[in-house]
Amino acid sequence: xxxxxxxxxxAELEVGQHLYWQIGHLNLHGQVFISSWVVIxxxxxxxxxxxxxxxxxxxxVQNLLEFLWDYIRDLAREQIGExxxxxxxxxxxxxFLFIFVCNWGGALVPWKLVKLPSGELGAPTADINTTVAMxxxxxxxxxxxxxxxxxxxxFEYYVEPTPIMLPFKIIEDFTxxxxxxxxLFGNILADELVVGVLAxxxxxxxxxxxxxxxxxxxxxxxxxFATLAAxxxxxxxxxxxx
Amino acid sequence: MTSWLLxxxxxxxxxxxxxxxxxxxxxxxxxxxxxxxxxxxxxRPIGKTVEDREGYISTSxxxxxxxxxxxxxxxAQLTEQLRGARQQSQQLITEAEQEVDxxxxxxxxxxxxxxxxxxxxxxQEIEIQKAAATQSLQVEADRLSNLIVDRLLxxx
Numbered sequence: 001x002x003x004x005x006x007x008x009x010x011a012e013l014e015v016g017q018h019l020y021w022q023i024g025h026l027n028l029h030g031q032v033f034i035s036s037w038v039v040i041x042x043x044x045x046x047x048x049x050x051x052x053x054x055x056x057x058x059x060x061v062q063n064l065l066e067f068l069w070d071y072i073r074d075l076a077r078e079q080i081g082e083x084x085x086x087x088x089x090x091x092x093x094x095x096f097l098f099i100f101v102c103n104w105g106g107a108l109v110p111w112k113l114v115k116l117p118s119g120e121l122g123a124p125t126a127d128i129n130t131t132v133a134m135x136x137x138x139x140x141x142x143x144x145x146x147x148x149x150x151x152x153x154x155f156e157y158y159v160e161p162t163p164i165m166l167p168f169k170i171i172e173d174f175t176x177x178x179x180x181x182x183x184l185f186g187n188i189l190a191d192e193l194v195v196g197v198l199a200x201x202x203x204x205x206x207x208x209x210x211x212x213x214x215x216x217x218x219x220x221x222x223x224x225f226a227t228l229a230a231x232x233x234x235x236x237x238x239x240x241x242x
Numbered sequence: 243m244t245s246w247l248l249x250x251x252x253x254x255x256x257x258x259x260x261x262x263x264x265x266x267x268x269x270x271x272x273x274x275x276x277x278x279x280x281x282x283x284x285x286r287p288i289g290k291t292v293e294d295r296e297g298y299i300s301t302s303x304x305x306x307x308x309x310x311x312x313x314x315x316x317x318a319q320l321t322e323q324l325r326g327a328r329q330q331s332q333q334l335i336t337e338a339e340q341e342v343d344x345x346x347x348x349x350x351x352x353x354x355x356x357x358x359x360x361x362x363x364x365x366q367e368i369e370i371q372k373a374a375a376t377q378s379l380q381v382e383a384d385r386l387s388n389l390i391v392d393r394l395l396x397x398x
Contacts, residue, residue: 015259016257016258016259016261017257018257018261023264026263026264027263027264027265028263028264028265028268029261029263029265032265032269033265033268033272036269036272040276044279044283047280047283047284048283051283051284051287051288054287054288054291056291056295056298058291062288065284065288066288066291066292069284069285069288069289069292070292073289089285089289090277090278090280090281090285091277093280093284093285094273094276094277094280094281095273097280098273098276119257127265128259128260128261128262129261129262129263129265129266129269130265130269132262132266133265133266133267133269133270133273134269134273136266136270137270137273137274189259
């Protein structure tokens, strides 16, 4: 836990402070749940507004939602393949949309207006628990996809081109979720820190380029997470034709 | 709300960047729940609309292609029929022209024949009259010559 403060208190910067909620003897990071509920609420509101009266000729919000759906479908279809993408489309789409609204919500919503007793509100994906949770879900899902589609033949994948690949493939099973979670966590937290430090040093105008870059990279991170998740699932259900 | 949060914070442990706690499983549950909610609200209805529309477009396109082919066939058929009708009408016209020609010639021939007969008749009549006149003249001439001869004979 680091805390810096300037003599005449324009800004403060702290990392690692959480708002703890307790359920029984378990601790929760309250700020993560508060901010994630806010962004999920915004997302669901948008979706409900857009799907209320569906027309053959879409306009407005329905058009936007259809564009998103098309985009996600192309992403899933390309990575997973024509046969199995339909089952995994909702999961991949949820990952993409959730991470996207978390990242952009974290960057755009004026969270500082709500003062918390400990810690502060920010992007839910700037917390290691969120990203590890999603990475573990991806791991589980690609195992489930492979096993449900191929049964125990799925484990042939480990010795696929040659049996020498076995240790590497086993290590991959650990590095995949690790890299997924840390890539997202690191990107979002680092963006928040950069903007925080810049605002701490020169509060006006100067942080803006970093904020725009942050919007761009966080959108790309959402896409990367979803694409990689789809890729792992696609790899697991992929039928080798030799 | 604030007091409850403060109460909750009361026995809080030290924070940290890599503080993994019960947030993790609850986040997992939250994302899974969100997947099902989004599936029902977003992926299924929008998916159905988009795929229905794509199906409608492809069937309408197939329909339109079929109709176009049909129209083209009909067009070819009709031009064919039109050509046949034109040829037929040409034929009828030439036949009618020939008929008219024939009738004209017949009428002409008939009129000429009639004119010939009339001319013949009048020529004959003229011949007869000429013959009659010549005859009477001959008689007169004979008489006159007889008279002349008589006078001549008488005067000697």
